[in-house]
Amino acid sequence: MITINTLFYLSGLLAIVASIKVVTGKQTIHALLYLVVSLLAVAVCFYLMGAPFAAGLEVIVYAGAILVLFVFAVMMFGLAQDEHLHAPKHGAGQWLGPIFLSVLLLLVLIIAISNSEIQQVLIPKVIDAKDVGILLYGPYLLAVEIASFLLLAGLVSGYHYAKPRQAMQSDDNFQVGDEI
Amino acid sequence: MTTIALTHVLILASILFVIGFVGVIVRKNTLFMLMSLEVMLNAVGVAFIGAGSAWQQADGQVMFILILTLAAAEVAVGLALLINMQRRYRSLDIDILARMRG
């Protein structure tokens, strides 16, 4: 019998494994696809945690929009030589320090979580889009406005930085550091 | 039917976060750093949704939506910068952008 629990743990494990593959991947496209898998697994988790709206957003916005953006960007770069140059060397010393640090961080986090005596369990009651919408356009109106500004700013700056070279030639006397 | 413990959700979020963190530190390729950042943001989203579910509040999902917008804006700007970088340096190595050393 497959319970919600086992489904959750399975999809969580899937997300973890896929994330590890993202981080350690060599091919950009492969890594992107693993990221999609990871996001989808997380979306399943969301659904199991009783947040179908969030799960839908995860699939549509993350896996759909943002990852497609990544794919477009990768297509523009043509990364053949770059990947070979900067691919992580397996077993190389450069992994040791970060992993040690990360394990430490994880330990600290887990200890913090287990020490904080959280008894709550997730109530398998669905919080639907309506509740979210009421909150968003009620108390969180200001946050929504700010988020829209943020998106606008992202749009403008994305357009500006990614302008074609010809358009930027007039700014060539700028220092690199100024723009980046 | 059993229920999921909040601690487990948080531990999952922590693990995902830490994996993303490793990616940010280790990878030289800026594109991979961006992807690792997505993983980290996603992990935070998991924690929010889990908490919202545990207390039966919609606020968690509201926060997740805000994180989503943040991630979208960040990816848009970040990729635009990467395009710029690729044009200038013919490389995506983050370490060549070390001109702001002290």
Add this chain to the structure above:
Amino acid sequence: MSLLALLPFYPLISFLILISFGKKLSWQLASTISIGAMLLSAGSSAVLINQLGNSESQLITAHLWSWFSLTTTQGSATINVAFYLDALSAVMIAVVTGVGLLIHIYAAAYMKSDENFSRFMAYMNLFIVAMLILVLADNLVLLYLGWEGVGLCSFLLIGFWYQEKANVLAARKAFIVTRIGDTSMAIGLFLLFKSLAQLTIVDVNQAAQLSWKIGDADAYWIALLLLGGAVGKSAQLPLQTWLPDAMAGPTPVSALIHAATMVTAGVYLIARMHEVFLLAPEVMTYTAWLGALTLLLAGVAALAQHDIKRVLAYSTMSQIGYMMLALGAGAWSAGVFHLMTHAFFKALLFLTAGSVILALHHQQNLFKMGGLFKKLPVESLLFIIGLYCLVALPGSSGFFSKEAIIAELWSSPTAGQGLWYCAILGALLTSIYSCRLFFLAFLGKARGNSNLEQHQDGHQENSSQGHLLRLPLILLALLSLFGGLISLDLSSVFSSAIATQAQTNFINEPSWLHTVAIVTPFIGIVFSWFYFKSYRENSCDNIKSSTGAISTFCKSGLGFDRLYQYVLVRPYCCIAKINRRDIIDQVLMLSAWYTKLWYEVLSASQNGSLRWYAAVIGIGVVGLAGVVAL
């Protein structure tokens, strides 16, 4: 303003004019200004001394302004810039302005051709200012100001020809060695103020009488420290080494500063503070013994010198030794009297030596002189007069003063018979080295001065300079001869001292004392007449100076320079070398080093690598979360 208050200001104004417009002034103008100022000072002091004789209280004071005030638990003391003229300071201003005037006149002629003439005269004037402040000071702080002022001028004038390294080194040595004494004196003054809360000389002397008993520890230490100051300034053992080297300065400087006035400042100080010294009989005994030892040591050293000025320098030390001996024996008046007569005849000797040196084109080596008696008869005669007084033959001024000292030694409570014998031995040495000096320089065959005649012609042409050179010499010679007839009445100053003196009886003295004292110089002369036969006879063409070990030892001033080099200078240099990188500095530099370390660490952490920054954020999170979680 009274005449007294203005006394030091004439030379001060002259100094200011000369130092400001020095290069633009002609020789005539510069010498007129400086000598005119001295003339004013000398005239004023003559008038003042006359006034002092007529005044009832035997005292003239002038209060100029309040300098500062000191507050202690025992009350407050105001330090005034005020002048105080009594019989003792009257003697001193007479010597300073009188001899100073004559030497200024001489110096104007002597230094005529020097391109820095006005600077020289400015320093000389400044010296007179400082010396007048020293002797006229109403309180010990002002006295100390003058004391340091004369030290400064001495330094400036010894190193006047600073282009030559030896002169500079001599100036530095003089300054540093006297500084040791000055420090001791300053500490003495601090102690004095601490225990008496007074610094005005009259008050100090009164308070000392009232609050201390004879032999008090306070009185002992203060007197000892003041004696240290006097020893440094007056070139007595063990701080005597600077004086022979100080002869590097121009000859008028040697005459004015290192023979007549400044070196006697120590004698003046002790005489001025005699009430404190009377309360410390041990220190008076030390003073007497120091004087006696210096007297003998300098006499022996003078016997072996080659340089005419160094002979005179050692002779000065030895004569100041007599003064110290007198002070130590409680013969205050005799000591001050000898100070005065010594100023006359030693200035005469130095200036005459200067004339000789000038005539010989700056030849100072005695073994290259000889036979000058025929070529420079006037100078020779003047030199004979000077030596006559120095040897203290009957009738000279030196005779009166030196006999006065020797007479009081035998039965003085703080001196005694041993010191009497020292003084007689010193007199014998004095006569021997004087004869040696005279024989070498003026008798015998001319050695290495064949060009003298030629120079004499040129010398005679410039007759105004010659007159200027000779006039002060002749006046000084007259003073030396008849200065002994000046009767000094210092009883008003040394009244308390005389009261103690009266207690001692002269009955125990054997009757032959005076005879021996008078005969001694003649014995010395007769001895040297035969012993230095080769020096005075024409037969010997070229006298070699003896190069024996003892002679070399004596020539170096009995090896004190070398002793100090090994005992003091070398270890000090060694310590300085060890401490070249100042140890305390290093401790202070630790903070700089620490800051720099952190600068480097933090600067290295800012390596511009984004991944590194992210990792550091991670470390920070681990740390913070660790603190929160654990």
